[in-house]
Amino acid sequence: MMTNDNQELYQQVILDHNKKPRNFAKLDPATHTAEGYNPLCGDHLNVYLRLSPQHTIDEITFSGDGCAISKASASMMTTNLKGKSIDETNKMFEQFRELINGKLNPQKDPNILGRLAIFSNIWHYPARVKCASLCWHTMKAALDKEPKAVSTE
Amino acid sequence: MNPKTNFDVRTIRKDFPNLNVHVHGKPLVYLDNAATTLKPRQVIDAISQHYREETSNVHRGVHFLSEQATKKYEKAREKIQHFLNAKESAEIIFTRGTTESINLVAQSYGRTFLKSGDEILISRMEHHSNIVPWQMLCEQVGCRLVVSPINEKGELIWDEFKKRLSAKTKLVSIVYVSNSLGTINPVGDIIDAGHHVGAKVLIDGAQAVSHTEIDVQGLNCDFFAFSGHKLFGPTGIGVLYGKRELLDKMPPYQGGGDMIATVTFEKTLYNVLPYKFEAGTPHVAGVIGLGAAVDYVQSLDRDKAEEHKEQLLAYGTQELLKIPGLRLIGTAKFKTAILAFVLPGIHPHDLGTLVDREGVAIRTGHHCTQPIMQFFNIPATSRASLSIYNTQKEIDTLVRAVKKAKTIFD
Ligand SMILES: Cc1ncc(COP(=O)(O)O)c(C=O)c1O
Numbered sequence: 001m002m003t004n005d006n007q008e009l010y011q012q013v014i015l016d017h018n019k020k021p022r023n024f025a026k027l028d029p030a031t032h033t034a035e036g037y038n039p040l041c042g043d044h045l046n047v048y049l050r051l052s053p054q055h056t057i058d059e060i061t062f063s064g065d066g067c068a069i070s071k072a073s074a075s076m077m078t079t080n081l082k083g084k085s086i087d088e089t090n091k092m093f094e095q096f097r098e099l100i101n102g103k104l105n106p107q108k109d110p111n112i113l114g115r116l117a118i119f120s121n122i123w124h125y126p127a128r129v130k131c132a133s134l135c136w137h138t139m140k141a142a143l144d145k146e147p148k149a150v151s152t153e
Numbered sequence: 154m155n156p157k158t159n160f161d162v163r164t165i166r167k168d169f170p171n172l173n174v175h176v177h178g179k180p181l182v183y184l185d186n187a188a189t190t191l192k193p194r195q196v197i198d199a200i201s202q203h204y205r206e207e208t209s210n211v212h213r214g215v216h217f218l219s220e221q222a223t224k225k226y227e228k229a230r231e232k233i234q235h236f237l238n239a240k241e242s243a244e245i246i247f248t249r250g251t252t253e254s255i256n257l258v259a260q261s262y263g264r265t266f267l268k269s270g271d272e273i274l275i276s277r278m279e280h281h282s283n284i285v286p287w288q289m290l291c292e293q294v295g296c297r298l299v300v301s302p303i304n305e306k307g308e309l310i311w312d313e314f315k316k317r318l319s320a321k322t323k324l325v326s327i328v329y330v331s332n333s334l335g336t337i338n339p340v341g342d343i344i345d346a347g348h349h350v351g352a353k354v355l356i357d358g359a360q361a362v363s364h365t366e367i368d369v370q371g372l373n374c375d376f377f378a379f380s381g382h383k384l385f386g387p388t389g390i391g392v393l394y395g396k397r398e399l400l401d402k403m404p405p406y407q408g409g410g411d412m413i414a415t416v417t418f419e420k421t422l423y424n425v426l427p428y429k430f431e432a433g434t435p436h437v438a439g440v441i442g443l444g445a446a447v448d449y450v451q452s453l454d455r456d457k458a459e460e461h462k463e464q465l466l467a468y469g470t471q472e473l474l475k476i477p478g479l480r481l482i483g484t485a486k487f488k489t490a491i492l493a494f495v496l497p498g499i500h501p502h503d504l505g506t507l508v509d510r511e512g513v514a515i516r517t518g519h520h521c522t523q524p525i526m527q528f529f530n531i532p533a534t535s536r537a538s539l540s541i542y543n544t545q546k547e548i549d550t551l552v553r554a555v556k557k558a559k560t561i562f563d
Contacts, residue, residue: 009506010561041502042519042532065532067500068562125506 008121009128010068017072022079027061032145036064036138038130043070047138056085060139067131073119074135080116086143088112093136100132160457166542168193168449179512182547187332187360187491187538188516189382192446196386199445203438211437212411212428222437229444230427236447237377237394238368243426244400247435250391251359252282254378255326257393257430258355259286261403262376263324269295271323274352276314276338277303277528278331281521283357287326296323303528307334307483315346322352329361333522333536334483335466335491337364344374353399359383363540364462364489366455369394381439386446390439393430400426407432458541462490465539469548476555482534490539493520496555499562501533507558513551 027033027048035046045064052058060081062074081089095111098104102123106113119132166172171191174181183191203225209218211226227242234242248254267273273287277300287298299322301314309327318325325347329340340356347354355376358367362379369377377394381387395403405412405423409432414422423429469492473479482493496504505517516536519526526532537551 010503015562040518042523042526043502044532067502069503128502128506131502 009125011118013076013115013118014068014072017075018068021062021071021075023061023082024063024075025061026063027059030059032142034138034142034145036134036141038066038070038134041067041070041131043067043131043134045070045074045135045138047074047135047142049139049142051086054085056083057081057089058083062135062138066134067128069122069128069131070134073132076116076118077135077139080114081139089139089143092116093140096136097133100129160454160461162461162542162544165453168195169542170194170197172542176512176514177510179510182511182513182550184537184539184543184547184551185514185516186363186540186543187383187520187536189388190363190385190540191542192387192442193385193449195449196442196445200387200438200442203441209437210434222441225441225444226435226437229440229447232444232447233392236367236451237392238370239394240370241397244394244397246393246395246400246427246430247440248378248391248393249389249436250380250382251280251357251378252286252380252391254376254391254393255282255355255357256286257406258326258376258378258395259290261406261430262353262399263287263290263296264293265402265404267294267296267323270321271296272299272319272321273297273324273326274299274301274314274317274322274347275326276301276309276328277524278307278309278334278336278522279326279328279524280332280357280359281523283326283328284524287324300524303336303525306485307331307336307488307525308485309336309338309343311339311342314343318346318350318352320350322347322350324355325352326355326357328357328359330359330364330489331483331522331525332360332491332538333493333520333525333534334485335488335493335538336483336485337361337487337489340374341372344372348373360489363450364459375399381443381446384443384446385449387436387439387442390436390443392443397426400430405429405432409433411435453541461541462539462543465543465545465548466490466492468545469537469539469551472548472552473555476552476559479555482529482531491536492538493534493536495531495534496559499558501535503562504535504555504558507561508551508554511550511554511557513547513554515551 030048031051032049037044043066048061050059060078100122106117122132169191207221209222211223230242230245233245291298299317327343344354353375356374358377358379362384380391412424412432414424478497480495501517518533
């Protein structure tokens, strides 16, 4: 009896990532980390990255607590960013931001978002846009910081 | 027809035009009354009449409209005096709301009379607006903020509260009714205990004014703060009640027009109470609207209104607890019609979005009381807060919407 428009937002893929988030662990050692917090919701997460010497994302994980949207978004972000270069990452972040603000139509506009296009309905829920973007901002903040030396011990 | 003898929800609902709105194609079920209540047409009409026919500044002109507006403005002050049973209308100061009222006391009274080594006692269940102004004061004068703990039901622990009172306690500032838990605090005892050690006592009445009759002289509190918008009145207007003997000793909070007697560049003489604390053009329409809101509340049979809300609370508690896994946050013995809860596996924000699609407005989040969330070790709750116009049928709609949301997440 799921005929109402909630399905637009809470699609099976999102519910699944919420229940079984991928790459949901602390990464040790990590080259880049940052903490993200949405004081309005109390959503709280950490993003961990390990970059290769060629500046591609070897590993990306997250930990924390939040609603289904923020958890699923973080989970899907990690699966989509693994192996990507910094340039690709920045481009994807740019397009994701346009997507969740209703400025990019994944069916029409060329993009590299892949499965992330599932968040295209979220701009109908303005109060929830920040839930989807928190992990991306946190990831970006981590990348913009000076890298931490990776300890091999 | 005398509404005083006949509390009829159907009649009451007709007073609130906002109830006729549809949300996502469903009739609005408004259960966010602790955030702000809807406004009856009596209030909307009073504000609209002011802007349509009586627009004018107050205390500043001899022309007809200004005199009209001033009269209504001061009449509203008297209504609020009687509403709170204050000794005189000069003890009623108009502010932007509870938040500004508390800040006024912190900055005017606190900065003048508190010093390093003094203590301010609050509780774990305070709204941020009854925490942060005191933290700011502590930074300014070097006094210390002391926090009294609560128990698992969300009640103040009386012995712990008493233990934290001493000759060092100069101010006690406590919420009458918790907006997150519904807990009704024993403010009479709190005030007496505070006075016993020589402290002044402020009561945050934001949630209390719509729940019970207030008698500031009977309570003997030193300050009492509330917001108009939680009492069926407009936003942007609120009240600080203070005892004259204290207000007289306090310096102005802000400088400007209306708060002065004479101004020269050598010396400015301040105006008398209450104008000393009302610098600048006040929210005239807001004050008039608040006066109408107080009239409205007083036209109701308040005992019957409370009885109605108590029945809704009992019914809502019973029905929500039938949902497997649901846990109520805030189960005080004495509480108002606030139903805050958590459900395993569903974050409150997801629940809020899902029930909103059914037309049900509830609040989700930390409700400006993060220390309470930390105490219960939860990030947030979902909160249904009930008012006089709510019905059992609306609670059924809430429960149905929560169950439906649950099927999506299970
Ligand atoms: C208990 C309590 N205190 C203080 C406030 C602050 O009121 P306002 O935001 O109207 O200043 C509120 C409401 O938000 C409240 O519920």
